Structure formats: structure tokens, C-alpha cells
Amino acid sequence: MGLxxxxxxxxxxxxxxxxxxxxxxxxxxxxDLIKIDDISGRVIETTLLVTxxxxxxxxVVSIPNSQISSSSIENLSFSHRELxxxxxxxxxxxxxxxVPWRTAYEALIQAARQTPGVAKSPEPFVMQCSLNEVYVxxxxxxxxxxxxFEDRALKELEISYSELYGSIRDCCAQAGxxxxxxxxxxxxxxxxxxxxxxxxxxD
Numbered sequence: 166m167g168l169x170x171x172x173x174x175x176x177x178x179x180x181x182x183x184x185x186x187x188x189x190x191x192x193x194x195x196x197d198l199i200k201i202d203d204i205s206g207r208v209i210e211t212t213l214l215v216t217x218x219x220x221x222x223x224x225v226v227s228i229p230n231s232q233i234s235s236s237s238i239e240n241l242s243f244s245h246r247e248l249x250x251x252x253x254x255x256x257x258x259x260x261x262x263x264v265p266w267r268t269a270y271e272a273l274i275q276a277a278r279q280t281p282g283v284a285k286s287p288e289p290f291v292m293q294c295s296l297n298e299v300y301v302x303x304x305x306x307x308x309x310x311x312x313x314f315e316d317r318a319l320k321e322l323e324i325s326y327s328e329l330y331g332s333i334r335d336c337c338a339q340a341g342x343x344x345x346x347x348x349x350x351x352x353x354x355x356x357x358x359x360x361x362x363x364x365x366x367x368d
Contacts, residue, residue, distance in 0.1 A: 183230035276332035282325035
């Protein structure tokens with residue numbers, strides 16, 4: 166026991182112990198989509214010393230198991246594999262009070278439905294998170310079709326996330342809904358340099 170305690174202070178033994186714990190606790194397995202601190206990607210190899218993750222930019226990151234054991238692990242695949250529950254994309258959108266909330270819901274849900282990789286069931290849903298001074302904060306949640314991404318490159322997941330935001334902009338534009346910025350203070354078309362330029366041109 167004294168020898169083990171002495172060796173346990175070394176990084177090698179620390180990684181071995183951490184690797185054994187990760188295997189025992191089933192935190193993730195090869196093929197899972199995970200996020201550890203600022204690193205996200207697909208697990209391609211797990212050893213007693215390191216875990217290798219393939220990022221969306223095709224970079225392989227080797228993470229010491231001792232670092233993983235002291236970090237929070239987000240496993241995007243576990244809920245589907247073990248609980249039969251798909252994970253959820255979420256997008257925060259800021260819309261003005263002049264937009265009826267039912268109209269906002271319809272536009273956001275329509276944007277979710279036309280995004281590749283979004284599950285048809287369960288249905289996407291919208292929540293109003295806060296009532297701010299000049300806009301309302303909406304949170305769009307969509308269930309991801311896990312089977313859609315099974316045989317696709319990891320970057321396809323990020324592309325779908327980007328396309329979700331593109332669909333939100335398109336659907337809001339079609340419905341005549343203006344999207345606010347979270348730090349919105351005034352409409353730049355009515356105030357500031359743009360307005361001054363327009364006024365000068367009219368004169």
C-alpha cells in the first residue's frame with residue numbers, strides 16, 4: 166500500500182488509475198460524441214493512459230486520462246444509446262414585443278422542421294425565457310436525428326447547427342419578423358451614422 170501511494174503521485178500512475186475509473190464508470194466509449202472542457206469530437210481510441218478525440222476539423226487530440234477524470238464530460242451519445250433519448254440542439258433568438266408570440270413560435274418551429282438532421286418526432290418546441298426591455302428571449306429546442314449522423318462526418322453535425330440558424334433567419338424574414346441582437350439599444354436604420362447618411366441624401 167505504501168508503494169502504491171508513492172507511485173500514485175506520478176502522472177503515469179495517475180493516468181492509469183484515471184483510465185481504469187473511466188472504463189469502470191462507462192463515461193464514454195469509442196464512437197461517442199463528447200465534449201471535455203473546450204474540446205469536442207468523436208472518441209476514436211481509449212487507453213489506460215490517454216483518450217483520443219477526433220475534432221470536427223479532423224484534428225486528433227490526445228487527452229491524458231487524469232485531466233479527463235477531473236473535468237466535466239458531456240456525452241452526446243449516451244442518452245440515445247442507454248436511455249433511447251436523442252440530444253437537443255438549442256438556439257436563442259431575440260424578437261421584438263410587436264411580434265405575437267404565436268407567430269414567433271410558428272416561424273421558429275418551421276425553421277427547425279426544414280433543417281437537415283432534425284428529428285421529425287418528438288416535435289421541436291419553443292420557450293420564452295425572459296422579457297427584456299425591448300425584446301423577448303425565445304429558446305428554440307430541436308431533437309437531433311441520431312441515425313442521420315451515424316454514417317456522416319462529425320462536421321456534418323456542426324453544419325446542421327449552422328443551417329438551423331440560417332433557417333431561423335429565412336423563416337423570420339419571410340414572416341416579416343426582425344431579429345434583435347442581445348445588446349440591442351436602437352435601430353441603426355433610424356439612429357446613428359446610417360440615419361445621418363440617409364437624411365443627408367434626402368436633403
